[in-house]
Amino acid sequence: MTKLKEPPFKDQPNPDNQFWSQSWFEFLRDIWKNINQMVSIVGATIANHFVMFNASGDLVDSGKARPSGEVVGTTDTQTLTNKSADYFILQNDPILSSHAINLDYLQGYVDGYVRDWVTDWVQDYTEGYVLGYYDDTIKDWAIDHVAESIAAAGHHPYFKVGDVTMNTDGVNPGTKWGYGTWVCLGTGDLTLT
Incomplete structure (x- = not known):
């Protein structure tokens, strides 16, 4: 100057x-x-x-202090706590959980084949072990009120859901059928993978 x-x-x-x-x-x-x-x-x-x-x-410049620590979204893996996600239909993508899932809150339709990783099946409505039963007419495994029958007896079997869409039988919307094998492994936490 x-x-x-x-x-x-x-x-x-x-x-x-x-x-x-x-x-x-x-x-x-x-x-x-x-x-x-x-x-x-x-x-x-x-x-x-x-x-x-x-x-x-x-x-x-709102007068607030500058942010400190990690900013959400800057890493590939983000952890969400105390959040909920609602889906009417889960389709194509696998359901992953490291914790127990209560069947009382598993609502809506589950689309997908159950993978035939085990070949056994059990039919026992009184114990609440039934995930499905074999129908000689349609040659498929059917789900009939899974949440009600299992949750009422307090049992949480393990099972897998695949990636192929299942269908209703046109009569009972609570009944699903499709190719694959249903199996109940007894009591324990429900794990979806």
């Missing part, structure tokens, strides 16, 4: 008056230039706060 020379005293000759005027002009020009640079980054105000902006968007 240009250094100003002392202005001349009144009624005294000043041979450098022209130079002083030029220096004063440069001084004012520098101030105006800096003011323009400052104003150019302030777009507006929101609730008495300046909105600073650049080519990538607006930054509102």
Whole structure:
């Protein structure tokens, strides 16, 4: 920035008056230039706060402290706690859980074949062990009120759900059928994989 020379005293000759005027002009020009640079980054105000902006968007200085620690979304794996997800139909994708799932809260339709990883099947409604039964008419395994029969007896068998859509029998919407093998492994926690 240009250094100003002392202005001349009144009624005294000043041979450098022209130079002083030029220096004063440069001084004012520098101030105006800096003011323009400052104003150019302030777009507006929101609730008495300046909105600073650049080519990538607006930054509102709301007076809050800057965030500290890990920001959600910056890593490949995120953990959600105390959250719930509602689905009417689970289809195609596997259901994964490392904890027990209560059948009372397993509602809606489950689309998918049960993988034939075990070949045994049990039919015992009184004990609540039944996941399905063999129907000689349609040659498929059927589910009939699985949640009610198992939860009522307090049993939670293990079973697997595959990725092929099952269908209703057209009569009882609570009954599902499809190819595959149903099996009950007894009591324990319900694990869907």
